[in-house]
Amino acid sequence: MDVSPVGVPAVHRPVVEAEPGLVAHALSPAGAAARAALARRTRRRLLAVALVLAGALGFLVYKVLTSAIVYFKTTSQAVAERAQLGSSTFQIEGVVVAGTLRHRVGGTLDFSIRGGGATVPVENTGAPPQLFQANVPVVLVGHFVGGSDTFASDQILVKHSNAYIAAHPGRVRGPTGKVVR
Amino acid sequence: MSLTTTPTGPGRAGTAVPPAQPTALGPTGGSGVGSVPGRETVRQRRSGRDAAVTATGALALVGVVATVWLGLWVTPPDRFMGNLVRLLYIHPSIAWVMYVCYGVAFLASLLYLWPRTRSLRFDKLAGASSEVGVVFTGLTLVTGSIWGRPTWGVWWTWDPLLTTTALLFVLYLGYLAVRRIPGEPEVCARRSAIAALVAFVDVPICYFSVLWWRSLHQAPTVADPITGKTYVHGSMAWTLLLSFVTFTLVYVWLVARRYRLFVLAEREGDEGLALAIEERRAESLQGHA
Numbered sequence: 001m002d003v004s005p006v007g008v009p010a011v012h013r014p015v016v017e018a019e020p021g022l023v024a025h026a027l028s029p030a031g032a033a034a035r036a037a038l039a040r041r042t043r044r045r046l047l048a049v050a051l052v053l054a055g056a057l058g059f060l061v062y063k064v065l066t067s068a069i070v071y072f073k074t075t076s077q078a079v080a081e082r083a084q085l086g087s088s089t090f091q092i093e094g095v096v097v098a099g100t101l102r103h104r105v106g107g108t109l110d111f112s113i114r115g116g117g118a119t120v121p122v123e124n125t126g127a128p129p130q131l132f133q134a135n136v137p138v139v140l141v142g143h144f145v146g147g148s149d150t151f152a153s154d155q156i157l158v159k160h161s162n163a164y165i166a167a168h169p170g171r172v173r174g175p176t177g178k179v180v181r
Numbered sequence: 182m183s184l185t186t187t188p189t190g191p192g193r194a195g196t197a198v199p200p201a202q203p204t205a206l207g208p209t210g211g212s213g214v215g216s217v218p219g220r221e222t223v224r225q226r227r228s229g230r231d232a233a234v235t236a237t238g239a240l241a242l243v244g245v246v247a248t249v250w251l252g253l254w255v256t257p258p259d260r261f262m263g264n265l266v267r268l269l270y271i272h273p274s275i276a277w278v279m280y281v282c283y284g285v286a287f288l289a290s291l292l293y294l295w296p297r298t299r300s301l302r303f304d305k306l307a308g309a310s311s312e313v314g315v316v317f318t319g320l321t322l323v324t325g326s327i328w329g330r331p332t333w334g335v336w337w338t339w340d341p342l343l344t345t346t347a348l349l350f351v352l353y354l355g356y357l358a359v360r361r362i363p364g365e366p367e368v369c370a371r372r373s374a375i376a377a378l379v380a381f382v383d384v385p386i387c388y389f390s391v392l393w394w395r396s397l398h399q400a401p402t403v404a405d406p407i408t409g410k411t412y413v414h415g416s417m418a419w420t421l422l423l424s425f426v427t428f429t430l431v432y433v434w435l436v437a438r439r440y441r442l443f444v445l446a447e448r449e450g451d452e453g454l455a456l457a458i459e460e461r462r463a464e465s466l467q468g469h470a
Binding site: 039042046049050053056057060061063064067068069070071072074093128129130131132136139155156157158159160161162163164165166167 | 257258259260261262263266269331332333334335338339340341343344345347348351352354355358361362363390394395396397399400401402412413414415417
């Protein structure tokens with residue numbers, strides 16, 4: 001390379017030497033080998049990704065078919081199927097009957113749920129969620145106690161509707177323009 | 182127009198690629214930088230589109246600030262869930278954008294597969310939209326989980342809507358993986374478009390799952406598919422509406438930016454090497470002058 005003093009233009013600036021790696025990669029056999037290695041790596045990585053995704057997909061489809069399609073039984077349905085259900089674990093849905101909540105010593109919470117004209121007494125162990133209260137629809141995870149119609153639940157899920165109403169309805173008007181109390 | 186058409190395919194036409202290559206690769210070398218007729222027009226069109234995207238981004242930002250302000254300070258707490266209701270201003274709108282993303286990807290893929298409208302532009306649009314869609318599906322799952330813990334009492338449950346949403350996430354991750362399988366652009370685009378149509382099958386299942394099956398999750402808040410009504414009070418409803426508009430703008434901005442990245446990456450792949458060598462040559466030729 002030529003060292004140019006000030007004022008003397010550079011006569012020769014070879015292009016290839018400026019970026020040897022770049023040109024070698026594009027044109028030389030070494031570049032071809034590198035590209036083949038890259039292609040192999042890409043293939044292997046895609047295969048790994050495909051396996052993971054297929055596993056996740058299979059699991060989720062299984063979940064859709066087993067637990068999502070019939071996520072819960074309604075109260076009346078569970079009562080009607082009492083004999084077949086035995087003491088198997090399932091989800092039951094109903095509305096908490098007002099005036100039935102009793103806290104027992106030892107942490108068990110007793111209440112009843114109703115739905116479709118049927119009522120089921122419930123003994124729940126474990127802490128209920130913060131929004132749990134009378135008259136709300138709930139989904140309970142548990143099983144019927146052998147030889148009785150009582151449902152032993154170990155988890156309460158509170159259902160929520162798609163209605164959102166202000167806590168101070170006197171200050172806002174409802175969607176119909178009417179003040180909701 | 183001829184300047185923007187490169188030999189790589191019809192999709193390159195009209196994407197406003199600055200025509201650096203024809204000049205740089207000319208037999209006489211890169212002597213005419215900036216002297217190509219039509220280059221200014223292309224640049225003006227490009228900058229006009231950039232301005233529109235920037236304006237969308239700015240508007241989206243203003244919307245986000247307004248939504249946060251209204252959602253956290255102005256709107257009242259809910260009668261039943263108290264301050265937890267404030268998640269109403271992000272979770273449904275994020276889920277809405279998720280549906281928009283996959284809807285756009287579905288339409289773009291159909292347009293790609295339809296011979297009369299076949300263009301790699303639609304392939305890029307489908308790719309950009311689904312990528313944003315996967316991000317918003319992740320956000321839907323996360324915000325839903327955060328909301329579910331205090332209201333329902335659990336972070337997660339195998340409810341039909343939740344399960345099919347998780348399925349959406351995995352399906353579209355798979356679609357994005359399919360997009361990365363190497364190959365000729367047209368082959369890749371066709372394969373991806375078919376994958377997008379397959380993945381889309383879960384979208385209506387997801388949306389209608391709360392109606393078809395029993396779920397813990399409530400029916401869609403905005404325009405309940407059964408009654409077509411919205412049961413949200415006063416300022417809460419307006420903030421909810423604003424959040425939908427805002428997140429839609431965020432979507433448009435993200436997709437525009439992602440699309441641009443696709444265009445640039447494609448140019449880098451196609452022309453980058455040749456351009457780099459030619460630019461070097463041009464430099465050396467300028468050195469001679």
